[in-house]
Amino acid sequence: MKIYTRTGDNGTTSLSDGSRISKGSVLLHAYGTVDELNSFIGVVISQISDNFLTKVQNELFVVGGMLATPVENWEKYWKVERLSEFTAELEREIDRLSAELEPMRGFILPQGSRLIADTHVCRTVCRRAERYVVQLMEENEAYKPVQVLLNRLSDFFFILARFFHKKEKIFETLYQSAK
Secondary structure: OOOOOOOOOOOEEEOOOOOEEEOOOHHHHHHHHHHHHHHHHHHHHHHOOOHHHHHHHHHHHHHHHHHOOOHHHHHHHOOOHHHHHHHHHHHHHHHHHHOOOOOOOOOEOOOOOHHHHHHHHHHHHHHHHHHHHHHHHOOOHHHHHHHHHHHHHHHHHHHHHHHHHHHHOOOOOEOOOOO
């Protein structure tokens, strides 16, 4: 089987139902950014083996699949409640990691080690995906569970970066005001 089909050479791609949309659409930006996030998580996993991060990757495939499926077909192919269940699981993991951390003393700069910086990249790419989903929500509130999951996931990456600071015994560098 050839990897190239040439069907996208005109700047469109197909959704799961075969309908075609512009590669410049907000929907494509949303699920393309989710795919990008998944790849950056792979970069983090290449530095530290973590079963929960692999679970996050699997759940992001579900999110990407949902975004590539017209909303009216979600119930046919996806369990929408899975997003809420995973959001709750993210909250439990955030709480577990947070319990091991000192309270924040200010704004933290995204630096310290390659692992910490890459985790912050995951956080910011996740925020970008969320912004695209918020744009989709302006036309269809059905995207709300995806937005909530991405919001919580970016919180998770922030706490995970702080946790890596502790684990690697690297001090958090705080923002210093110019005042």
